[in-house]
Amino acid sequence: MQIYDLIIVGAGAAGLLGAGTAAEKGLKVLLIEKMEKPARKIRISGKGRCNITNTKQHDDFLAHVYSNSRFLNPALRNFSNFQTIEFFNSLGLQTVIERGERVFPESGKAWDVAECLVKWAKKSGVEIFCNAKVKSLNIENCRITGVNTNFGNSEKTIEAKYFLIATGGISYPLTGSTGDGYNFAKQAGHTVTDLHPSLVPLKIKNHNIQLNRLQLKNISLSLYVDGKYVDDEFGEAEFNRTGITGALALRLSRKAVSAIIAKKHVEIRLDLKPALNCEQLKNRIAREMQTVTTNYALLCKMLPLQIVNIFAEKANIKLQNRITDADIEKIIASLKNITFEICGFNGFDEAIVTAGGVSLNEIDSKTMRSKILENLYFAGEIINLDANTGGYNLQIAFSTARLATQSIAKQLKKSF
Ligand SMILES: Cc1cc2nc3c(=O)[nH]c(=O)nc-3n(C[C@H](O)[C@H](O)[C@H](O)COP(=O)(O)OP(=O)(O)OC[C@H]3O[C@@H](n4cnc5c(N)ncnc54)[C@H](O)[C@@H]3O)c2cc1C
Incomplete structure (x- = not known):
């Protein structure tokens, strides 16, 4: 033999x-x-x-x-x-x-x-x-x-x-x-x-299906476990039917999965404008307000259309209303932080590693x-x-x- x-x-x-x-x-x-x-x-x-x-x-x-x-x-x-x-x-x-x-x-x-x-x-x-x-x-x-x-x-x-x-x-x-x-x-x-599973899509609690297939560029995602900052990533993210995927979410997934397995409270915080601080955002909004008057028109200028409704809901502002100072504060706060609670992760059949x-x-x-x-x-x-x-x-x-x-x-x- x-x-x-x-x-x-x-x-x-x-x-x-x-x-x-x-x-x-x-x-x-x-x-x-x-x-x-x-x-x-x-x-x-x-x-x-x-x-x-x-x-x-x-x-x-x-x-x-x-x-x-x-x-x-x-x-x-x-x-x-x-x-x-x-x-x-x-x-x-x-x-x-x-x-x-x-x-x-x-x-x-x-x-x-x-x-x-x-x-x-x-x-x-x-x-x-x-x-x-x-x-x-x-x-x-x-x-x-x-x-x-x-x-x-x-x-x-x-x-x-x-x-x-x-x-x-x-x-x-x-x-x-x-x-x-x-x-x-x-x-x-x-x-x-x-x-x-690692490098795997994360599931969002009470996920809004309207986000499915939304792709975001030049954003940052931060991972928080039990309210404490763990890590952040800058680049592109994508939503699917159950939650969040794309390079950034996948990179955060290893630590997120470990925390979920350990039954900790896991959040992903989305910063839609990581390159701008609150003051710079205020100036940007002031510039946009020279041509728009409603929250809807303002947000359409600043965000992909697919996310406008969900953003308004999260920011607690009325889209058809005229823009007020209070709205501007809420918009800025939400542009810098939309929080998603992560309740799980996809299985091995979708894990890169x-x-x-x-x-x-x-x-x-x-x-x-x-x-x-x-x-x-x-x-x-x-x-x-x-x-x-x-x-x-x-x-x-x-x-x-x-x-x-x-x-x-x-x-x-x-x-x-
Ligand atoms: C969709 C996807 C995209 C990826 N993209 C990248 C990328 O771009 N860059 C990167 O660095 N990594 C990437 N990865 C990860 C990377 O591909 C793997 O980490 C790497 O291929 C592991 O190599 P390996 O040889 O250890 O195992 P594998 O490539 O999984 O090979 C193992 C082989 O063993 C064979 N085998 C298993 N059991 C038996 C058995 N009983 N008898 C005989 N044969 C058996 C399997 O059929 C398989 O061919 C990706 C992974 C996935 C799933």
């Missing part, structure tokens, strides 16, 4: 990059993927454009990583965001840097990133089995000996010297990430921390090796690491996978 040097379970971002790295080092690598094609999640990432990484400097980059960014330090030093860009460029995939230091393929197609990785992995000698689902691990004398794998109706045990679990999290399960790897980790004796995973205490951050089984390694979203939107999550997958398979290659060399 064929014995591989390395079996990688999961042909996502981590699995593909790890597999190609190991194969380039001369290892005989098998990559097992349960879907019909590798990298389904990459193909839909970044709204179909794939935000590959981010060009923030090391410490700034780590500031966007949870649950313990120090854990990522060795992996990111070993294969940095800048090396990721060079890597893709060397494969002929040109990249562009956009607002927020986010890196995208120049073609604007996530599909190209996925294909580029698959082509490179195959060219490097990686064997890829698709439509093959790993069911469980074979463990003997503190080592994994093989993976029990379903191929349609038949089941086979495939053996190897080393194993890397790169099965991702449990979010967007239609892409194949259904959390199987957590069971493998538990089978190996690992602790899996509580899992919850899973927070939680295989406990960091049980993985060696310098090698990605399990501290429990000596020939087991982890990479990517399965680990209890996640990050903001902005290309950080894919970089976590790339850096941890590169480090894991380089470490495996070193181990193999030692044993010759």
Whole structure:
């Protein structure tokens, strides 16, 4: 029977990059993927454009990583965001840097990133089995000996010297990430921390459906937990049928979700004019009042039409009335703060990433090796690491996978 040097379970971002790295080092690598094609999640990432990484400097980059960014330090030093860009460029995939230091393929197609990785992995000698689902691990004398794998109706045990679990999290399960790897980790004796959706839309209590699809630009959102300021973000937000989404809300969602789970009172405060202070707003309103007389006409000048009625309701002003000094005070106060009570969050099927995973205490951050089984390694979203939107999550997958398979290659060399 064929014995591989390395079996990688999961042909996502981590699995593909790890597999190609190991194969380039001369290892005989098998990559097992349960879907019909590798990298389904990459193909839909970044709204179909794939935000590959981010060009923030090391410490700034780590500031966007949870649950313990120090854990990522060795992996990111070993294969940095800048090396990721060079890597893709060397494969002929040109990249562009956009607002927020986010890196995208120049073609604007996530599909190209996925294909580029698959082509490179195959060219490097990686064997890829698709439509093959790993069911469980074979463990003997503190080592994994093989993976029990379903191929349609038949089941086979495939053996190897080393194993890397790169099965991702449990979010967007239609892409194949259904959390199987957590069971493998538990089978190996690992602790899996509580899992919850992150980068996920937030639900607003008594949400006004008229807000559905409203997009707001150049606004700021602040997160308050039990009345205390926690964080704020500036940029774009979008409302949906149940609450608030868009880049800002998603970024605030990790802390909001934790607070909701802890049964705390969570609010999002919307500042519609973050660039103007109250005095500047007063001057702006005075200028507008040279041509308008009613609250309605004034608000139409200052806000998107879709929000005018709701704004008036929240500000407690009568739209058809002539503008009074008291109205101006209320308008200014509401422009700077409309409060939404957050009562929940959407599920894993709408979460960009899973927070939680295989406990960091049980993985060696310098090698990605399990501290429990000596020939087991982890990479990517399965680990209890996640990050903001902005290309950080894919970089976590790339850096941890590169480090894991380089470490495996070193181990193999030692044993010759
Ligand atoms: C809609 C969306 C958009 C995103 N956009 C971005 C973005 O632009 N930039 C960014 O940085 N991050 C983005 N992310 C997050 C990022 O895509 C993930 O964090 C990253 O893909 C994780 O990589 P991974 O290899 O660990 O897991 P995955 O990419 O999830 O890959 C895991 C693979 O393992 C396979 N698998 C699972 N179980 C088994 C099994 N039992 N047997 C065999 N195979 C198995 C799965 O089918 C899957 O192919 C996005 C996520 C989503 C959902």
